[in-house]
Amino acid sequence: MHMVATPAHLLSTAVALDNEMVLRIRNDFPILHRSVNGRPLVYLDSGATSQNPLSVLEAEQEFYEQRNSAVHRGAHHLAVEATEAFEDARETVAAFVGADPDELIWTSNATEGLNLLSYSFLNASLPGAPADAARFALAPGDEIVVTEMEHHANLIPWQQLADRTGAALKFIPVDDAGALDLDAAAGLIGSRTRVLAFTHASNVLGTINPVQTLVSLARAVGALVVLDACQSAPHLALDVKALDVDFAVFSGHKMLGPTGIGGLYGRSELLNAMPPFLTGGSMITTVTMERAGFLPSPQRFEAGTQKISQAVALAAAANYLSETGLSRIHAWEAELGRRLVEGLEAIPGVRVLGPGAGQERIGLAAFDVAGVHAHDVGQFLDSRGIAVRVGHHCAQPLHRRLGLTASTRASTYLYNTTDDVDAFLDAVSGVRSYFQA
Numbered sequence: 001m002h003m004v005a006t007p008a009h010l011l012s013t014a015v016a017l018d019n020e021m022v023l024r025i026r027n028d029f030p031i032l033h034r035s036v037n038g039r040p041l042v043y044l045d046s047g048a049t050s051q052n053p054l055s056v057l058e059a060e061q062e063f064y065e066q067r068n069s070a071v072h073r074g075a076h077h078l079a080v081e082a083t084e085a086f087e088d089a090r091e092t093v094a095a096f097v098g099a100d101p102d103e104l105i106w107t108s109n110a111t112e113g114l115n116l117l118s119y120s121f122l123n124a125s126l127p128g129a130p131a132d133a134a135r136f137a138l139a140p141g142d143e144i145v146v147t148e149m150e151h152h153a154n155l156i157p158w159q160q161l162a163d164r165t166g167a168a169l170k171f172i173p174v175d176d177a178g179a180l181d182l183d184a185a186a187g188l189i190g191s192r193t194r195v196l197a198f199t200h201a202s203n204v205l206g207t208i209n210p211v212q213t214l215v216s217l218a219r220a221v222g223a224l225v226v227l228d229a230c231q232s233a234p235h236l237a238l239d240v241k242a243l244d245v246d247f248a249v250f251s252g253h254k255m256l257g258p259t260g261i262g263g264l265y266g267r268s269e270l271l272n273a274m275p276p277f278l279t280g281g282s283m284i285t286t287v288t289m290e291r292a293g294f295l296p297s298p299q300r301f302e303a304g305t306q307k308i309s310q311a312v313a314l315a316a317a318a319n320y321l322s323e324t325g326l327s328r329i330h331a332w333e334a335e336l337g338r339r340l341v342e343g344l345e346a347i348p349g350v351r352v353l354g355p356g357a358g359q360e361r362i363g364l365a366a367f368d369v370a371g372v373h374a375h376d377v378g379q380f381l382d383s384r385g386i387a388v389r390v391g392h393h394c395a396q397p398l399h400r401r402l403g404l405t406a407s408t409r410a411s412t413y414l415y416n417t418t419d420d421v422d423a424f425l426d427a428v429s430g431v432r433s434y435f436q437a
């Protein structure tokens with residue numbers, strides 16, 4: 001099998017990351033060397049989409065140059081190699097999140113993974129659904145519990161499922177410090193709860209949620225647990241089995257991979273009992289004009305031609321992250337996150353959302369600048385080559401809870417230096433005077 005170029009940063013993973021090593025890491029990311037508006041790019045929007053190292057770009061190109069073919073069908077040489085590369089990628093990415101290969105379903109992104117679940121549960125709720133799908137069925141009187149800090153991707157699919165089945169949707173509130181109200185959670189999760197869906201880490205607050213506590217509450221009442229790992233899989237060592245969740249979703253483009261690929265983890269016995277969402281080619285055993293039988297997981301949920309080159313490239317991204325070491329990536333981002341929060345809190349008129357300085361968070365910070373709209377803040381920063389995200393970050397209910405309609409978010413990754421954070425802080429400190437706020 002083709003070997004991609006060794007990343008330039010490879011060092012002993014026992015050594016903590018520092019600016020010098022990060023500068024070497026940056027050499028693997030061509031886009032970080034471009035300029036924007038006449039300034040060197042300072043990319044602080046990895047929470048939305050991360051950048052790709054050369055090994056990822058090369059893996060996708062190599063696939064198209066050498067192996068491009070449909071998988072699981074052809075008898076010819078290229079088809080065999082493409083199938084091997086596709087399934088090797090599954091093995092790599094499954095191991096990356098602590099799953100077995102047959103427990104990882106390729107999706108386009110986390111949004112599709114969550115929709116896949118909600119539509120499968122809907123199919124299980126319809127009259128005539130197979131008996132072994134009963135554990136996923138919802139009906140009036142049942143409850144789905146989410147949290148007030150969810151990204152719309154982990155809210156709207158459950159709203160839709162509740163609407164269509166007559167189940168009720170409940171939410172665990174967020175306190176003023178940006179943490180989940182766990183007393184309220186204990187009161188909400190009860191005998192009617194069939195599904196508990198929550199984010200591992202908030203894309204706005206940076207809060208890391210207490211998975212173990214929430215899973216215990218769900219287990220005590222036999223509810224299914226769905227984890228949105230979009231903001232955790234790229235940044236900390238994720239082990240879905242150790243976390244004991246039933247399902248987890250993540251997006252490749254947030255973890256150095258290409259767009260158009262993501263993963264849905266599900267416990268094997270659940271996936272094999274769950275009715276499929278999309279149906280068609282490649283997911284069947286036998287088809288007559290009246291009926292079809294379905295393959296076991298993962299093919300059961302992978303109808304049609306798959307995202308093959310993207311899966312191969314995502315495996316290269318997982319390898320890059322593993323070789324760098326998730327624990328040192330997490331530690332470096334925690335340091336950048338601390339610097340961000342402390343720096344922002346020191347700027348008059350800036351309110352940081354979520355845990356304050358000194359409290360655990362992933363390496364991002366969303367904030368409000370008194371008297372200046374987030375879009376103006378974003379444009380001001382962009383004119384200095386600094387890329388951040390502005391708006392409600394697909395979390396309108398959370399912003400409403402915080403008394404805001406929009407905020408500005410800076411999010412770091414393994415390729416950001418403390419100089420990036422300082423350039424950003426320096427620019428933010430000039431926002432209010434520029435806008436005379």
Ligand SMILES: Cc1ncc(COP(=O)(O)O)c(C=O)c1O
Pocket residue numbers: 047048109110111112151153154199201202203228230231251394
């Ligand atoms: C916490 C969280 N969940 C879900 C998503 C949706 O990811 P995607 O748009 O890749 O499906 C995001 C993306 O920002 C996110 O941050």
